[in-house]
Amino acid sequence: MRSKTSSFNKEIIKQDFRNVGWISIVYFLGLFFVVPMQLFMEFGRDEPRITDDRGLFGGIFAYELQSLFLIVMPVLMAVFLFRYLHVKGASDFAHSFPMKRGNLFHHHILSGIILLILPILLNYLVLVITAGVTDVTDYYTIGNASYWLWLFTTMSLLIFVAGVFVGTLTGISAVQGVLTFILLFLPVGLYGMIAFHLTAYIKGYSGDMVLDRSLQYFSPLVDLLEYRSYGPEEVSVPVEAISLFIYGGIAILFYVASIWLYKKRPLEAAGRALAVRALDPVFKLGVTFCFALFGGMYFSVAQNTYSWMITGYFIGGTFGYAAASMLLQKTWRVFSLQNLKGWLVYGAAAGVLIAAIPLLWQNYESYVPEQDEVEKVYISGGYWNYQELIDHELDVPYITSEEGVQSALNLHDQLIEVSDPLKDGEDSFFFVYELKDGSEVYRQYQLSEEHVREEKKAVYETKEYKSIKYPVLGLNSTDIDQLLIHPNAGPGGEELYDPEEISAFMEALKQDINELSYDQMVAPRGLSSGVSFVVDGERDNPYHAQLFPTYEHTIEWMKQEGIYEQMMIQPEDIQRVEVYEWPDNRDYVHDYVHYVFDRLKEDGVEPLEVTEKDQVEALLQGRENQEDGKYIAAFYFDERNENHYNLLSFDEGDAPNFIKEHFE
Amino acid sequence: MIEVNTVSKSFDRTRVLKDVSFHVKKGSIYGLLGSNGAGKTTLMRILTGILKQNNGQVHVLEDGVFENESVKQRMVFIPDSLYFLPQYTTRQMADYHRSMYDSWNEERYEKLKNVFQLDEKKKISQFSKGMQRQVAFWLAMSAMPDVLILDEPFDGLDAVMRQKVRNLIIQDVAEREMTVLISSHNLREVEDICDHVGILHKGEILLERDLDDLKADVHKIQVAFNEDSFQPEESNLDILHKEKRGSVWLLIVRGNEADISAGIKKHRPLVYDRLPLTLEEIFIYEMGGVGYAFENILV
Numbered sequence: 035m036r037s038k039t040s041s042f043n044k045e046i047i048k049q050d051f052r053n054v055g056w057i058s059i060v061y062f063l064g065l066f067f068v069v070p071m072q073l074f075m076e077f078g079r080d081e082p083r084i085t086d087d088r089g090l091f092g093g094i095f096a097y098e099l100q101s102l103f104l105i106v107m108p109v110l111m112a113v114f115l116f117r118y119l120h121v122k123g124a125s126d127f128a129h130s131f132p133m134k135r136g137n138l139f140h141h142h143i144l145s146g147i148i149l150l151i152l153p154i155l156l157n158y159l160v161l162v163i164t165a166g167v168t169d170v171t172d173y174y175t176i177g178n179a180s181y182w183l184w185l186f187t188t189m190s191l192l193i194f195v196a197g198v199f200v201g202t203l204t205g206i207s208a209v210q211g212v213l214t215f216i217l218l219f220l221p222v223g224l225y226g227m228i229a230f231h232l233t234a235y236i237k238g239y240s241g242d243m244v245l246d247r248s249l250q251y252f253s254p255l256v257d258l259l260e261y262r263s264y265g266p267e268e269v270s271v272p273v274e275a276i277s278l279f280i281y282g283g284i285a286i287l288f289y290v291a292s293i294w295l296y297k298k299r300p301l302e303a304a305g306r307a308l309a310v311r312a313l314d315p316v317f318k319l320g321v322t323f324c325f326a327l328f329g330g331m332y333f334s335v336a337q338n339t340y341s342w343m344i345t346g347y348f349i350g351g352t353f354g355y356a357a358a359s360m361l362l363q364k365t366w367r368v369f370s371l372q373n374l375k376g377w378l379v380y381g382a383a384a385g386v387l388i389a390a391i392p393l394l395w396q397n398y399e400s401y402v403p404e405q406d407e408v409e410k411v412y413i414s415g416g417y418w419n420y421q422e423l424i425d426h427e428l429d430v431p432y433i434t435s436e437e438g439v440q441s442a443l444n445l446h447d448q449l450i451e452v453s454d455p456l457k458d459g460e461d462s463f464f465f466v467y468e469l470k471d472g473s474e475v476y477r478q479y480q481l482s483e484e485h486v487r488e489e490k491k492a493v494y495e496t497k498e499y500k501s502i503k504y505p506v507l508g509l510n511s512t513d514i515d516q517l518l519i520h521p522n523a524g525p526g527g528e529e530l531y532d533p534e535e536i537s538a539f540m541e542a543l544k545q546d547i548n549e550l551s552y553d554q555m556v557a558p559r560g561l562s563s564g565v566s567f568v569v570d571g572e573r574d575n576p577y578h579a580q581l582f583p584t585y586e587h588t589i590e591w592m593k594q595e596g597i598y599e600q601m602m603i604q605p606e607d608i609q610r611v612e613v614y615e616w617p618d619n620r621d622y623v624h625d626y627v628h629y630v631f632d633r634l635k636e637d638g639v640e641p642l643e644v645t646e647k648d649q650v651e652a653l654l655q656g657r658e659n660q661e662d663g664k665y666i667a668a669f670y671f672d673e674r675n676e677n678h679y680n681l682l683s684f685d686e687g688d689a690p691n692f693i694k695e696h697f698e
Numbered sequence: 699m700i701e702v703n704t705v706s707k708s709f710d711r712t713r714v715l716k717d718v719s720f721h722v723k724k725g726s727i728y729g730l731l732g733s734n735g736a737g738k739t740t741l742m743r744i745l746t747g748i749l750k751q752n753n754g755q756v757h758v759l760e761d762g763v764f765e766n767e768s769v770k771q772r773m774v775f776i777p778d779s780l781y782f783l784p785q786y787t788t789r790q791m792a793d794y795h796r797s798m799y800d801s802w803n804e805e806r807y808e809k810l811k812n813v814f815q816l817d818e819k820k821k822i823s824q825f826s827k828g829m830q831r832q833v834a835f836w837l838a839m840s841a842m843p844d845v846l847i848l849d850e851p852f853d854g855l856d857a858v859m860r861q862k863v864r865n866l867i868i869q870d871v872a873e874r875e876m877t878v879l880i881s882s883h884n885l886r887e888v889e890d891i892c893d894h895v896g897i898l899h900k901g902e903i904l905l906e907r908d909l910d911d912l913k914a915d916v917h918k919i920q921v922a923f924n925e926d927s928f929q930p931e932e933s934n935l936d937i938l939h940k941e942k943r944g945s946v947w948l949l950i951v952r953g954n955e956a957d958i959s960a961g962i963k964k965h966r967p968l969v970y971d972r973l974p975l976t977l978e979e980i981f982i983y984e985m986g987g988v989g990y991a992f993e994n995i996l997v
Contacts, residue, residue: 045797049783123781129748130777131798132770301748302709311710 041137050145054114057107062153064103065186068096070160073173088270089178090161091261097272100186101258108150108190112197113211115146120207122304129301139296143198143289150190158183185273192254192281193218195288202295203313205306209361221252227327228391234334234343235392237399237455240464240478242417254281307361318358318376323384325354330388351384352377402446403467403475410434411442412466413493414502417478420464422576423505431501431508432468438496445489446477452485461490491552503555504547506579509567511540516568519581519601522561522680528597538591546585558582559655561603561669561680583654603669603680605650612641612668613653615697616683625661627681631668641668642696652690656682665689665697699724699877700745700845705754707740714740716901717754722894725875727867729892731885737901738881739778742849745879746775758845771800774843776834778850778881788818788833792840799841807840813862828854835863839870846870848880852887864891889977897981905984909977915952916980921962922946922969935961938983950975950983 072095076083083094091097118124128138161179164170174182197214204210226245233241249256254273261272273281295310303309308317329350334343355377359368410432414420423430433442446465461482467475493499501507514536520527530536543565560583567577581588583602592598614634634641644650644667653667663683670679684693700722707715714737722728732738743749744756747763747770756762761769782791796802811818814832816825822833831854838846846867852860868891870876882888888895889909896906916938921928922945930940930949935958939950946969951958955972962970 043797045794049794053784123777123779126743126748126777127781127783130746130770130775132767132773133798134765134767300750 041133043133043141046138046141047145047148050115050142051149054111054145054149057111057114058149058153061103061107061150062156064107065100065153065157066160068099068103069157070164072096073161073164073170076173077168089174090182091270091272094173097261101261101272104186104189105193105255105258108192108194109197109211109214111146111150112194112201112214113207115142116198116201116210117207119201120205120210120304125301125304135297136293139293143195146194146198147191150194151187154183154186154190181271181275185271185278188278188282188285189254189258189273192285192288195285195292199288199292199295202292202299203309205303205309209307215255218255219253222249222256224324224327225249225252227324227331230331231327231388231391232395234455236395237450237453238465238477238479239395239398239455240417240476242478243421243464243476246417246421251277254284307364314362317362318355318380319383319387321358322351322354322380323387325357326351326384326388329353347385347388348381351381354384355380400450401475402443402450403469405436405440405443407469407471408439408443409468409470411439411468412464412502413442413445413499414464416462416464419576420466426576428505428576429508430466431498431505433493433496433498433502435496435498438493438498441489441492441496445486445493448486448489449477449479449481453479453481461486490556494552494555497548500547500550500555504579505576506540506565506567507544507547509540509569509577511537513569514540514567515571518566518568519563519597520566521563521601521603522580528601535595539588542587542591543579543581543585545587547579554582554584557657559584559657561654561682562658563601563603603654605647605654607671608650609645609670609673611644611650611653611670613644613693613696614639614641614666614668616663616666627660627663627666627683631666631681634666642693649690649692652692653682655688655690656684658682665693699726699759700728700879701755701757702741702745703755703757705741705744705751705756707737707744707749707751709740714901715744715751718898718901718903719754720896720903720906722877722879724877725871726894727871727878727880727892729885729888729895730879730881730898731883731888731895732881732898733883736898738883738898739849741898742775742777742847742879742881746770746773746847748775772844773847774799774838774841774845775847776831776838776849776851778853780830780834782822782830782833785821785823787821788816788836791822791833791837792818795837795841799843801842803840803842806842807836810836810839810866813866828856828859831855832859832863835866839866842874844874844876846876846878848878850882851880852882867891885978885981907984912980912984913975913977914955916975916984917951917953917955917958918973918975918979919949919951919958919962920946920969920971920973921949921967923965923967928965928967933961933965950979 069090076094086092088097091100118128129135158179161170161174161182162176165174165176165179193214196218197210200214200217201207201210204213226249229239229241229244232239251257257273257277299309308314326347327350329346329348330343331346332350333346336342356368359373359376360366412420412430412432420430433439442465445463449463462478462480465475465477469475494503512533515531517530517536517539518527519530530539558580563581565579565581566573567575569575569577581602583589589598589602592601614631616630617634644653650669653669656665656667657663658681660683662685664686665684667682667684668679669682670676672678684690686694702721703719705715705718706713718737718741720728730738730741740749744751745758745763747766750764756764759769759772763769763773783794786794792807796804814836816829816832816836822830825833831851835851851863855863867876867878871878880888880892885895892909894906894908897904928947930937930947935949936952937949938952941948959970
């Protein structure tokens with residue numbers, strides 16, 4: 035018997051090129067028109083557009099469009115290349131020939147790799163040749179183009195082998211396409227949903243932070259799509275080098291899993307949703323679980339109670355189970371007794387899983403570091419305040435003193451005691467501990483202030499906390515190029531440029547802030563003015579401050595400079611004040627004062643009008659932006675402009691007597 | 699050459715083949731008969747290494763078939779629903795086959811071009827069903843297989859082409875001792891080509907027979923006797939079927955021809971005729987004896 039000279043078969047590759055070559059051509063043309071063609075057209079422009087250091091990932095090369103091709107074409111390639119596995123005739127044909135499955139698989143994989151890399155490589159060559167012929171340094175460098183080549187190759191292959199893996203797993207091409215995208219997004223979706231649920235169950239768990247910090251690492255697609263080709267962020271590549279290595283590794287894993295599955299998969303699975311029977315229960319449970327989580331999330335967004343969440347689990351899980359059964363059995367008619375039993379079993383299993391997730395975080399909830407473990411601690415009203423500092427690469431103001439740390443720990447203890455993860459409160463706390471062993475601990479709580487007033491007060495009164503709450507304390511007056519003071523209500527405003535003036539103003543402001551009492555910090559009174567800064571030429575920075583009438587030193591300084599009257603609202607600026615009673619019924623969708631005020635106006639409630647100067651002055655002692663209170667005072671500055679007003683509000687206790695008397 | 703031992707196969711929870719055993723000798727043409735859904739196609743897909751059986755062994759050319767390149771090199775399968783690579787011409791398909799089979803014979807391919815008279819540059823999808831089947835034979839015969847497996851091969855061929863294909867097969871069997879397995883739901887279609895038949899019914903082999911033996915073994919006779927002295931039950935004949943019309947007996951008898959005529963002659967018959975018997979009748983009587991309504995199986 036003659037033996038085969040080589041296990042390589044040119045005809046299979048040829049057939050693949052005939053079959054799916056068009057995908058390669060579309061990929062090439064797509065990238066060509068988006069990248070090199072754009073470059074050529076750019077040469078022809080009279081006024082070149084502004085470019086940045088993103089190079090080929092930048093705005094003029096429409097990265098968004100590039101990434102669309104990058105995500106879609108490899109999946110198409112996988113679907114069409116392995117379509118033969120899903121059609122009985124084609125599958126029998128391919129496998130009746132004297133060729134081992136592994137070998138056949140490698141031929142197709144090879145075709146796929148060639149057909150995906152070729153369009154990228156050709157475009158890269160065009161770019162390199164262009165760079166050799168003419169000056170393109172305004173647009174990209176060879177290094178940038180090579181990174182582009184690397185990124186596109188790695189990501190194309192990753193998405194392709196993920197598609198192939200799903201293809202060997204299923205017996206229907208449409209399911210392959212859909213499942214591939216689901217697989218690539220699944221980790222993010224699961225991670226996000228689990229983080230959401232943990233936020234609802236676990237005291238102190240900061241879903242915001244977990245999602246913002248690491249979400250993109252859970253899906254190559256999110257990683258690709260999250261990148262912006264414009265804007266101020268200083269990210270110059272969509273996927274970092276280290277991630278590319280990891281994705282390359284994952285691609286190899288997918289490849290190994292695919293070939294293993296390909297050899298195992300029974301060919302009669304063509305046309306079946308899942309090729310491997312043993313995976314049916316896994317698939318069903320997975321879909322039931324995910325939909326239950328999703329249902330729970332959906333209902334708890336609208337109705338923040340456990341009973342609604344459980345309803346959501348039930349509805350979502352039932353839907354998921356039915357959908358999975360329909361897909362596996364390929365029929366709408368799944369309402370049988372057998373499926374009812376399955377529904378109970380899978381429902382119970384999914385329920386156990388969901389219930390088990392929070393249990394894993396048991397220790398998490400009650401954990402408070404020991405005083406002597408803590409190096410330093412940061413506390414703020416939320417994760418975003420913290421992240422803003424990180425994004426701007428600013429020093430995070432930590433509490434380091436022993437008393438300071440102790441006060442933070444006390445507050446933390448009390449928060450664990452009284453907070454409820456499902457209940458929103460107007461007050462939120464975000465903790466970052468840096469421990470002596472180098473590890474970091476993050477916690478976030480939300481609740482009403484009255485439960486932790488004592489502990490909160492202790493923290494607030496530390497000098498260090500003031501640096502956190504008022505970032506302006508950390509701002510050197512010498513770094514300020516320009517300073518703008520402007521009343522939040524009413525016209526006017528003053529810009530300071532003179533370094534001496536700036537320095538004097540800052541000194542007074544810092545002194546005022548350092549002297550603030552707890553009450554003044556949490557409930558400042560009066561109509562404020564804003565202070566914003568231009569630092570190192572940048573307007574966008576976290577240093578903005580509010581200037582209240584109680585800031586004596588600053589007010590004094592402004593009076594000396596003769597700008598006080600312009601900068602702060604004076605009783606004389608106010609034309610009249612309308613006072614309303616805050617309605618007792620809380621049927622409104624929102625609680626905040628502007629919303630409530632708008633409703634009162636709409637309803638035509640008759641207000642108390644105040645114009646007398648003494649009374650206006652008394653009314654200026656109200657507080658801004660409250661969500662609860664007894665009276666609302668609206669200050670109008672100009673008779674002709676009804677839309678220009680500012681609001682302050684009063685509690686029962688602090689309201690001036692004349693309004694109490696009026697509304698009695 | 700082909701040995702199948704207690705093979706079982708299930709799809710999901712449905713059993714398609716139950717303990718199927720049979721064997722095909724080298725150089726013989728074996729007809730696998732069975733009604734629709736009997737499991738013929740499944741059995742053939744297992745025999746060609748496309749599917750893997752759940753139990754039992756399948757040996758072709760003294761070796762297992764599944765994932766065995768050297769066995770599959772010498773075997774060609776023509777399925778009942780033909781498949782050709784999309785948009786391919788016969789010439790391109792031939793190149794594809796040539797790259798797969800070491801034994802591909804280009805001379806043979808050129809010779810067969812004259813037999814089939816088809817345009818090799820035309821896309822196969824544009825051919826009629828019958829022409830496509832000719833292309834499949836053309837390709838299969840050019841690969842010079844030692845084992846040829848045909849699933850419902852004559853479907854869609856006209857009488858002339860049928861004869862041509864039949865002759866081609868027989869020629870290869872005679873010259874090269876090619877072994878052929880043909881499945882069909884129609885006994886008449888294969889009776890003049892097969893030397894062995896096996897009947898597959900509901901996933902089980904009901905019987906296997908050598909057709910020459912069978913024809914020599916079962917006889918239809920018509921006898922009449924002078925007096926009513928003849929009692930079929932008392933004779934020593936192995937009677938499969940009896941019928942009496944007036945004084946004439948119609949008997950289907952199994953056994954050696956000489957023994958039968960000797961047995962009859964003892965009773966001094968007035969008339970003694972041997973009538974021709976079709977293969978279909980043989981099966982009906984043979985199986986009727988085992989208690990199956992054979993007509994329903996092979997229509």
